[in-house]
Amino acid sequence: MKILNAKQIREADAFTIKNEPIASLALMERASTAFTREFVRLFPKKDRTVHIICGQGNNGGDGLAVARLLFAQAYRIRLSQIISENSTDDFNKNLERLPKEIPLEKIRFATELKVSPEEITIDALLGSGLNRPLEGRYLEIAEEINENATDTIAIDVPTGFCCDAPTESVAVKATYTISFQFPKLGFLLPENSKFTGKWLVAEIGLHPEFIEKEKTPYTLTEAKDIRKVLRPREHFAYKGDYGHATLIAGAFGKAGAAVLSAKACLRTGAGLLTVRCPEKCVDTLQFSVPEAMCDLDSEKEFLSSLPDLSKKSAIAVGPGIGTALDTQNMIGELLRISPAPLILDADALNIIAMRDWIDKIPEGSILTPHLGEFRRLVGESRDGFQRLEKLRELSAWTKSVIVLKGAFSAIATPDGRVRFNGTGNPGMATAGSGDTLTGIITGLRSQNYSAEESAVLGVYLHGLAADIATERKQSYESLIASDITEHLGLAFQKAQHLR
Ligand SMILES: NC(=O)C1=CN([C@@H]2O[C@H](COP(=O)(O)OP(=O)(O)OC[C@H]3O[C@@H](n4cnc5c(N)ncnc54)[C@H](O)[C@@H]3O)[C@@H](O)[C@H]2O)[C@@H](O)CC1
Numbered sequence: 001m002k003i004l005n006a007k008q009i010r011e012a013d014a015f016t017i018k019n020e021p022i023a024s025l026a027l028m029e030r031a032s033t034a035f036t037r038e039f040v041r042l043f044p045k046k047d048r049t050v051h052i053i054c055g056q057g058n059n060g061g062d063g064l065a066v067a068r069l070l071f072a073q074a075y076r077i078r079l080s081q082i083i084s085e086n087s088t089d090d091f092n093k094n095l096e097r098l099p100k101e102i103p104l105e106k107i108r109f110a111t112e113l114k115v116s117p118e119e120i121t122i123d124a125l126l127g128s129g130l131n132r133p134l135e136g137r138y139l140e141i142a143e144e145i146n147e148n149a150t151d152t153i154a155i156d157v158p159t160g161f162c163c164d165a166p167t168e169s170v171a172v173k174a175t176y177t178i179s180f181q182f183p184k185l186g187f188l189l190p191e192n193s194k195f196t197g198k199w200l201v202a203e204i205g206l207h208p209e210f211i212e213k214e215k216t217p218y219t220l221t222e223a224k225d226i227r228k229v230l231r232p233r234e235h236f237a238y239k240g241d242y243g244h245a246t247l248i249a250g251a252f253g254k255a256g257a258a259v260l261s262a263k264a265c266l267r268t269g270a271g272l273l274t275v276r277c278p279e280k281c282v283d284t285l286q287f288s289v290p291e292a293m294c295d296l297d298s299e300k301e302f303l304s305s306l307p308d309l310s311k312k313s314a315i316a317v318g319p320g321i322g323t324a325l326d327t328q329n330m331i332g333e334l335l336r337i338s339p340a341p342l343i344l345d346a347d348a349l350n351i352i353a354m355r356d357w358i359d360k361i362p363e364g365s366i367l368t369p370h371l372g373e374f375r376r377l378v379g380e381s382r383d384g385f386q387r388l389e390k391l392r393e394l395s396a397w398t399k400s401v402i403v404l405k406g407a408f409s410a411i412a413t414p415d416g417r418v419r420f421n422g423t424g425n426p427g428m429a430t431a432g433s434g435d436t437l438t439g440i441i442t443g444l445r446s447q448n449y450s451a452e453e454s455a456v457l458g459v460y461l462h463g464l465a466a467d468i469a470t471e472r473k474q475s476y477e478s479l480i481a482s483d484i485t486e487h488l489g490l491a492f493q494k495a496q497h498l499r
């Protein structure tokens with residue numbers, strides 16, 4: 001799904017109105033109907049008054065239409081109209097259509113507005129038309145909502161929220177944001193979840209021809225994108241058809257990282273896997289993952305040298321390796337000889353940052369930093385938007401695929417695109433979750449998926465497996481990394497649409 005900016009969305013609205021063609025009032029009705037459908041799903045009980053706060057632009061017009069539609073479904077409605085100098089035509093027309101039975105208060109000063117925790121609050125004050133930070137009474141109204149509302153549902157975007165740049169002033173902090181047609185870029189950045197709450201996208205049928213031709217570096221991966229890329233397992237296949245991966249992982253006390261990665265790699269379908277580890281990790285590994293072969297380092301407690309890497313289809317390095325000097329030198333050597341596609345994670349990335357080796361990263365590698373590792377590689381970012389720019393730069397610089405892990409993991413490719421991932425849940429913030437992802441991506445890369453495909457599929461399946469594990473038997477608190485691997489089979493089945 002494409003992520004368009006606010007200007008492009010305005011153009012998409014205008015294109016649809018002209019070319020579908022559809023009257024702008026009818027498009028507003030479609031948007032309001034889509035919002036109402038989602039609202040009713042979220043709040044099926046009609047025991048609380050719904051207080052709708054409307055501006056006089058088209059976001060406010062949506063608010064008026066939603067008031068009428070919810071009223072028709074027997075919700076108790078109260079409306080506050082924030083009076084300003086101008087109003088749009090569609091706002092005015094929806095005001096005329098408003099049933100007389102709905103109480104309407106005209107608000108001139110913020111102090112006249114009363115927001116109650118007993119009610120459900122719908123924020124229809126300002127939407128994507130925001131063109132400056134909130135100030136004066138708009139700011140005070142947002143503060144009143146934030147202070148007193150318990151459930152705030154924003155129409156399209158929370159009032160004061162910037163779709164495509166940092167939100168630097170006050171904005172409404174919504175419980176849910178029901179947005180039209182496209183997720184906004186800002187929804188995908190960690191610092192903005194306090195404004196958007198849980199967000200969802202309601203389709204409003206904007207013109208497909210416009211969406212098709214519009215260019216954007218940003219997309220959100222959907223199930224249909226995954227299905228297109230996943231290859232079926234061949235009936236006459238043998239293990240040699242699915243690659244021989246190498247995992248260079250583990251140190252004394254961190255054999256678990258190697259185990260988690262190795263298991264996930266095999267569960268993703270790699271034909272063969274050899275794990276290079278220090279001697280003290282070998283018993284744990286062989287016992288926990290008997291399907292993997294082990295290749296011992298001459299050092300007992302940490303990794304110091306590379307194994308034979310000939311005829312390997314993918315090489316992952318990093319989980320649990322630590323940063324001992326010999327291990328650092330081993331990484332330096334691996335970057336130099338790079339005999340097969342590399343997947344660089346965890347301490348391998350920390351070593352690259354410590355030794356200033358970004359320039360040595362072989363083209364076509366996959367890097368999987370979390371926020372801390374990313375910071376060590378490219379320095380502090382002011383906000384999520386600047387971090388995205390740094391992500392794109394690092395990908396172009398290294399000619400590699402960079403997976404920035406977190407909620408909505410962002411996958412950057414050297415051509416400047418960023419693909420966000422929507423699967424996964426907060427339970428995944430747990431020890432070993434990243435090691436599991438490295439294993440999954442390595443398993444895919446080893447089966448000859450491209451670097452981009454491996455990263456996109458891997459991140460999607462990793463999140464989906466965690467979602468299934470959480471739905472079936474775990475909670476966000478109880479989810480641990482091995483649950484993710486355990487549910488990979490169901491994730492594959494769901495992604496392939498077999499279930
Ligand atoms: N254009 C269309 O055809 C559609 C628009 N829709 C709705 O329309 C919204 C956009 O509507 P508008 O473009 O009318 O804009 P808004 O309703 O977001 O804002 C209204 C006006 O407020 C003013 N304003 C901007 N920033 C302000 C600030 N900080 N303080 C005070 N006033 C400020 C601007 O002059 C702006 O035009 C979307 O978010 C969506 O809810 C939907 O109905 C779908 C169809």
Ligand SMILES: [K+]
Binds near residue numbers: 123154156157158159
């Ligand atoms: K709004």
